[in-house]
Amino acid sequence: MPTRAVALLGKDGSIYEKNYVALMSGVHWYPTSGPLGEAAKSVQQGKDFFKVDLTVDLAAKNWHLVGPGTKLKTAFRKNSEYQVSPEFAVSDISLFASEFEQTTMTVGGMTFGMNLHKKHAQNLQFWDENLLRALRVEIERTQSRFAERGLSLPTKTLSLVEIPDRLRTVGGGMRMKSLTSLPEIGLVKESGFPTTNMERAFPQPLSRESLQVKKFGSSYTLFHSRLTLIPR
Secondary structure (H helix, E strand, O other), X not given: OOHHHHHHHOXXXXXXXXXXXXXXXXXXXXXXXXXXXXXXXXXXHOOOOEEEEEEEEEOOOOOEEEOOOEEEEEEOOOOEEEEEOOOOOEOOOOEEEEOEEEEEEEEOOEEEEEEEEHHHHHHHHHXXXXXXXXXHXXXXXXXXXXXXXXXXXXXXXXXXXXXXXOEOOEOOOOOOOEOOEEOOEEEEEOXXXXXXXXXXXXXXXXXXXXXXXXXXXXXXXXXXXXXXXXXX
């Protein structure tokens, strides 16, 4: 594997700095069941699903929190208070906070969000009407295929959030599974879409024709707590 590719996998299990906070579930920043030293045993037993009711205070002006079931409760002059309470039980919790700018769209009862750091927010302007229309059509087609098979997603939101390249996005053990897909969250490395020069990649305005899409058992517990994030 090329050295560059290895670097993109990341090496930091979490980030807690003055300009970015990423609390990944793998660093056990919240109470977890069972001994941490018996990872192999826990894999055999399966995942422990639990419900969450967490209040997060962001002690940084103009910051936004991204997490499963996250809602802004109160916005003060110097800080904000968020409620993290997913509708369904989850197997882990990961939170991300920074000076994010967000754009959202709702399709078929689901809300999709893109959260980029303010320094890379220029790519949020790339979403013109033609692109949004094509994206909406593809999402509706995918939802229809799920519905035809009697399947549905256990969530009403999906948020994509920008993360630094050095944040580790592969798990441990023999499988080293990808960690880019979390409950209600998808991780996007900063060296990808957030920093892509869209004007160079698409020098000509996108036409409608160019955007046509081709067809081709665990016990539940409640985690209730309060967390204050004060970046150093």
